[in-house]
Amino acid sequence: MWLIKTFDGTRERNIVAHGWFARRLSEVLTDFGYRVDLFLVSEHYDPITATKFILDPVTNEPLKLPKDYARKLRDEGYFEVYPFSRRTAVAV
Secondary structure, eight states, X not given: OEEEEEEOSXXXXXXXXXXXXXXXXXXXXXXXXXXXXXXXOOOEXXXXXXXXXXXXXXXXXXXXXXXXXXXXHHHTSEEEEEEOOTTSOOOO
């Protein structure tokens, strides 16, 4: 999986995509003038909270993967990920 970090002028967005789609999406965002950083990431699993997440390579903050992320990657090619809420504990 690839993590695309982009800044759209108001906030930073974290988008997960795979293979060719990640490359193409980063090229399109760059063409539109957005700052884009592309990182190869791997999935992690927290057995305490039974959640899957990826680690942000810049801040080392866990980003929660949706439960149906495999279907979203297969059908849509990408999805946006968000940091865990401060109330959610994750053993990293």
